[in-house]
Amino acid sequence: MHFSLLHQATPSTEALIVPIAQKTDLDTILSLVAEQAGVPVDLIKNDFKAAAKEVHTLYFTEKNQSKRIFLLGLGEAPRTLDVLNALRSFVFKRKASLPANLGLSFLFKNAPENPAPWVEACVNGLLLGLYDIGLYKTDKKQEGNTEFRCEVLVDKSHKASATEAMQLGEAFAHTHSQIFDLVNAPANKKTPQVLADWAINSGKQYGYKVEVFDEKKIQELGLHALIAVNRGSERPPTFIVMEYKPKGKALRTIGLVGKGVTFDTGGLSIKPSTNMHFMKSDMGGAAAVLGTLEMAAKLKLPLHVVGLIPATENSVDAISTKPGDVIGSYLGKTIEVIDTDAEGRLILADGLAYAVKHYKPDVLVDLATLTGSCIRTLGTYAGGLFSNNDELVGKLYASCDRTGERLWRLPLWDDYKKELKSDVADLKNFSGNPSAGAITAAKFLEEFIEKHPAWAHMDIAGMAVADSEFALQKSATGFGVRLLIDYMKGLIAETA
Ligand code: BES
Ligand code: MN
Ligand code: ZN
Numbered sequence: 001m002h003f004s005l006l007h008q009a010t011p012s013t014e015a016l017i018v019p020i021a022q023k024t025d026l027d028t029i030l031s032l033v034a035e036q037a038g039v040p041v042d043l044i045k046n047d048f049k050a051a052a053k054e055v056h057t058l059y060f061t062e063k064n065q066s067k068r069i070f071l072l073g074l075g076e077a078p079r080t081l082d083v084l085n086a087l088r089s090f091v092f093k094r095k096a097s098l099p100a101n102l103g104l105s106f107l108f109k110n111a112p113e114n115p116a117p118w119v120e121a122c123v124n125g126l127l128l129g130l131y132d133i134g135l136y137k138t139d140k141k142q143e144g145n146t147e148f149r150c151e152v153l154v155d156k157s158h159k160a161s162a163t164e165a166m167q168l169g170e171a172f173a174h175t176h177s178q179i180f181d182l183v184n185a186p187a188n189k190k191t192p193q194v195l196a197d198w199a200i201n202s203g204k205q206y207g208y209k210v211e212v213f214d215e216k217k218i219q220e221l222g223l224h225a226l227i228a229v230n231r232g233s234e235r236p237p238t239f240i241v242m243e244y245k246p247k248g249k250a251l252r253t254i255g256l257v258g259k260g261v262t263f264d265t266g267g268l269s270i271k272p273s274t275n276m277h278f279m280k281s282d283m284g285g286a287a288a289v290l291g292t293l294e295m296a297a298k299l300k301l302p303l304h305v306v307g308l309i310p311a312t313e314n315s316v317d318a319i320s321t322k323p324g325d326v327i328g329s330y331l332g333k334t335i336e337v338i339d340t341d342a343e344g345r346l347i348l349a350d351g352l353a354y355a356v357k358h359y360k361p362d363v364l365v366d367l368a369t370l371t372g373s374c375i376r377t378l379g380t381y382a383g384g385l386f387s388n389n390d391e392l393v394g395k396l397y398a399s400c401d402r403t404g405e406r407l408w409r410l411p412l413w414d415d416y417k418k419e420l421k422s423d424v425a426d427l428k429n430f431s432g433n434p435s436a437g438a439i440t441a442a443k444f445l446e447e448f449i450e451k452h453p454a455w456a457h458m459d460i461a462g463m464a465v466a467d468s469e470f471a472l473q474k475s476a477t478g479f480g481v482r483l484l485i486d487y488m489k490g491l492i493a494e495t496a
Pocket of ligand 3: 261
């Protein structure tokens, strides 16, 4: 889809999409629309209530050309994510019949005073509506148009901010669709090397540094926990180091660590088979880090952003790490592996320790599809947030509100720490006690941050993939990218 910003529709525009929230001046908006289409306003008022995702189509002729107006409801007080999803849903459902020349109009007083956030969300949604999950389908024939033009129509006075917003929406949508592909890809198409190649390509395209450690280097460096998880896998691990530096002075260094388990069988503590196929998405944390680095580079943020991804499969083999085995770690602590299915915390332990030692970031954040316990606690409505820094939590919460990507804080009290005591090693990876599993997992990670004063752990097990109208099965959400970018923009605004 090709976008342009105008303040008046060109004659070739075949259909106008008019997003409308349910608010008090709905009447004014509908009157203006009715006037343009030359249709009776009372009927429209009766038939269209602007409920979320409600679509009402008006047909009219203008200079002998047949035209449409799509009134698109956004519901009451829509957040940006609601606006995005309304547009995404609209395009997704009617791809096959949508005219090639579209207009997205904000000229009917149908947007907030500053329409920029809506422009961004709408453009983003329009593009994601065209996202095709059928990566490996052989029959690619598509109904309807494949090329779309879209005029984004705003008042002259908003031209500059809306142009920027439009570009931002496009940038996010492109990065997100790539991340979707990665998370939706099955494990036989997505090895640790594939994640590494993605990073390398992105780094080349957007001008940031990417270094990939191979198995030999991982051994040499002493990332023992990553090696231990990888033992049962036919495919070697990778440790991906991404580093974006701004041209000028970096206001802060942000360290991001993402869990990159390309498939989690559970290892010898093997998982039941019913939902095991979803474990292809056990690299959702890694995907968020990849996407955030790419976006930070695209947006040229004045921050130093480091992304680290320990990547491996967790598989079953005669030489797999066995329950009870004692392994080493990058930090030097020894770990008794009670359950080989608690593998995420092992590889993150190495990632976190490496981040602290080599980059001393001002803020350290890790994202991981870490525990089923987190899903049992918060459902698929919020990710778990763990942090030793109240100020950081406050800022992340603000970003959650703005982006609609929700997190909820859970405690890190030391009472939970005793669950990690081992008889034979410095600590164990699982207590055997299934209660409060998300918290004990976070306590485990805390052992590897070397008392870093501003650390946040996001357990996104319930968020990385989700049921939606866009796919038959759970599919990628790209959770975390918008949240982290918003958080970083906030940091910049506050420092500037
Ligand atoms: N990748 C899983 C967590 C998970 C479960 C993510 C369901 C998404 C959906 C993780 O590696 C895991 O297996 N965690 C175990 C830990 C337990 C053995 C201590 C869990 O949560 O059951
Ligand atoms: Mn596991
Ligand atoms: Zn896992």
